[in-house]
Amino acid sequence: MTYIGILITYVFISNLILSQFLGLCPFIGVSKDLESATGMGFAVTFVMTIASLVTWMVYHWVLIPLHVEYLQTVTFILTIASLVQLVEMIVQKYSPALYKALGIYLPLITTNCGVLGIALININEGYNLMEGFMAGLSAGLGFMLALILMSSIRVQMRTERVPRAFKGIPIAFISGGLMALAFMAFDKALLTNLIG
Amino acid sequence: MKELTKGIYRENPIFVLVLGLCPSLAVTTQVVNGIGMGVGTMFVLICSNIMISLLKNVIPNEIHIPAYIVVIASFVTILDLLMQAYVPALSASLGVFVQLIVVNCIILGRAEAYASSHGVWDSIKDAIGMGIGFTLSLVLIALIRESLGAGTITLFPIESLGFSGEISIPGLVDAPARVMTLSAGALLVMGYLKAAINRVNERKGR
Numbered sequence: 491m492t493y494i495g496i497l498i499t500y501v502f503i504s505n506l507i508l509s510q511f512l513g514l515c516p517f518i519g520v521s522k523d524l525e526s527a528t529g530m531g532f533a534v535t536f537v538m539t540i541a542s543l544v545t546w547m548v549y550h551w552v553l554i555p556l557h558v559e560y561l562q563t564v565t566f567i568l569t570i571a572s573l574v575q576l577v578e579m580i581v582q583k584y585s586p587a588l589y590k591a592l593g594i595y596l597p598l599i600t601t602n603c604g605v606l607g608i609a610l611i612n613i614n615e616g617y618n619l620m621e622g623f624m625a626g627l628s629a630g631l632g633f634m635l636a637l638i639l640m641s642s643i644r645v646q647m648r649t650e651r652v653p654r655a656f657k658g659i660p661i662a663f664i665s666g667g668l669m670a671l672a673f674m675a676f677d678k679a680l681l682t683n684l685i686g
Numbered sequence: 687m688k689e690l691t692k693g694i695y696r697e698n699p700i701f702v703l704v705l706g707l708c709p710s711l712a713v714t715t716q717v718v719n720g721i722g723m724g725v726g727t728m729f730v731l732i733c734s735n736i737m738i739s740l741l742k743n744v745i746p747n748e749i750h751i752p753a754y755i756v757v758i759a760s761f762v763t764i765l766d767l768l769m770q771a772y773v774p775a776l777s778a779s780l781g782v783f784v785q786l787i788v789v790n791c792i793i794l795g796r797a798e799a800y801a802s803s804h805g806v807w808d809s810i811k812d813a814i815g816m817g818i819g820f821t822l823s824l825v826l827i828a829l830i831r832e833s834l835g836a837g838t839i840t841l842f843p844i845e846s847l848g849f850s851g852e853i854s855i856p857g858l859v860d861a862p863a864r865v866m867t868l869s870a871g872a873l874l875v876m877g878y879l880k881a882a883i884n885r886v887n888e889r890k891g892r
Contacts, residue, residue: 509869511708511709511712512708515707515708563759563762564759564763567755568755571755600751601791603708606785607782607786614782654884654888655888657884666877668874670870671865674868674870
């Protein structure tokens, strides 16, 4: 698949949150206002992109030569956890401003299914290193798009009259569902029409 | 006894704690997948709770999260390999979500909140309770989504009884609302169920 194809696929067609259900916890938890949604979105995109590269290298250059592919889950989650820690330390040292903006979201990312999910998808789809990088970046962008849209909806929702039982999480799910319905307009046919 | 039953309703992992959402919405297109995922998660939860409550005095506090993750990831790998060997069809339809049990917040959450400060026996009971609560919630979501979205209820096939494993619901099977099996339907069902539970709790509280 071309790089543009991968970009469109993971941002719109198989959007991580809206069609694959990866990373739902922050989608509901961190979407209360636009600022934290943007922060979380950037942090996730950043980690996803690096994690896609590193896990690809670990799998193809370490696990396969050693014939221990069954250790995939353990090594990937450890790689991601240490990567998150490393990113946190580097950002804290060199860019205190960025650390202030992303800091609190970074530890949460380790247990975000999206990061491990896209790392596993890269391997299952048989992407090469650059395709994996592109998939990680696009999945992160798709995640950020959904999160920002969701937070805008929730900010609007604050001034609306919502039945008491639906306040908070239930209405967030229902708005998410309606958004997913809208995203169904993006399907494989769109991709073939756009890039042939 | 309280440890066993609290996970089923009062501290239900999905509807009350709102944890572990990714698998609960992704795999519940068929009832059988919901059961498989629930039982798989319960297996990992029980094993990791036992292990962590045994090791709680050995693991240094500074690195307890990475240590827990390694314990959980090892049991997930065991489960993944067991499922590939003994129930290949179920393993194929759950796909990447078997491996994603590692990052299911419920498991790390229970390790951190319960098993790291309680004895082995209590931790087992806690894991069983939470596991049953999780499985029942998955089955409930899957029942609604599959019966409305496909008009069928898919269970395990039992050859000796000539049961194919699929029950068709007359009336629905010919004209199902397909959107329920898609991602949008899952989010809608989840929203309405959570609202229903809020309503019930509100009534009780009054």
